[in-house]
Amino acid sequence: MLTAGVDLAAEPRGTALAVIDWSGTTARVVELEAGVSDVRIASLAPDVASLGIDCAFGWPDDFVAFVTRHAAGDPPHRSEGELTGSGMEWRRRLAYRETDRATRMQTGRWPLSVATDRLGLTAMHCAALLHSLSTVIGAIDRSGGGVAAEVYPSATLRLWGFSTVGYKADPAIRATLLGAIQQRAPWLELTRVADLMTASDDAFDAVIAALAARAHALGKWHRPPPESLERAGREGWIVLPAVDLAELKPSSWPGAA
Structure with missing residues (x-):
């Protein structure tokens, strides 16, 4: 299994992409790139089980x-x-969208508002990206029912019990957080990409997005309730893992269920 994560920005120069290979006894980050174009993202979409994109898929x-x-x-x-x-x-x-309200209930924090906050320019980029993806993987289900999934790396980290205070701005905090993740997930090989993850919060979030995509691919995420499904298909739905990070380990990892 391959999963991918995209930390999307308004422009390609701020966009990062990570790909994790789950087929061995360990999970390996086989690609981690910065300055990624929509063409590059679309080119790998058919090959991954889930593509987690850190951006709102729609508006309220x-x-x-x-x-x-x-x-x-x-x-x-x-x-x-x-x-x-x-x-x-x-x-x-x-x-705020229905998924934003649900995310606040689960995490205690409001996500950025796609309607009124600085996320808006990136969401415009996301709308164009989703259209490009639809040409290679078919219609995009914004509620999370297809390959593409809306993810939220900082909320994912908080749900897994990690502190996210200051990690976006401070490389030293990212290095500490990276060490905590590796302690909790010894099956996750990050040594080759640790320097880039420490130097760039975009690269860091792309890897977390690819981990959230693993939960999505395994079906271990909080789906929209039936009464919200139609709305989520328009507004988007944040895929939050329903299991701890440890539950995402490769099936061939020693001791894996």
Whole structure:
């Protein structure tokens, strides 16, 4: 099995790609690249069991409806009974997707808002990337039902019990976090890529995205509930692992179930 992770940025120069090979007794990061193009990502998509992409796959339904009404010159609220622009609850409903609310319930933190935060430019890039991917792997199921999966590396790390404070900005903290990961997952070979993961938070997150993709490929992730599935197909759904990092070990690792 191969899984891939993409730390997506607004431009290729900030985008990183990792590929992990799970076929041996250990899991090996066989590729870790920075400055990756959409063409490169699309070229490997047919060969992986799961492609984890760190970016929102869509926008909140309520935000899309709000922008559509505003463009048409209609009132921003759908009915007189709906909260108007003076309420934080109303604005928060526009700003966040159903999966963002679910992620906050599981992790205690709000993800960045694709509608109102700096993630927006990257999400535009993601929309174009998903279209490119659809030409090589078929229609993209934004709810996580296909090869492509929306992942969230920092939330994944927190769910696995790792501290994520400061790791994005500080190479020393990334080095410490890397050591903690290797202690918990001795079957994960990171020696060859450790320097790049320490130097670049983009490369670091690409590897974590590829680990989250393993949980996705094994079906060990929190799926959208039935009542949210249709909405998730439009808005996207963050694939959060439902098992500890240790449960992702290669099947041929000594002692693996």
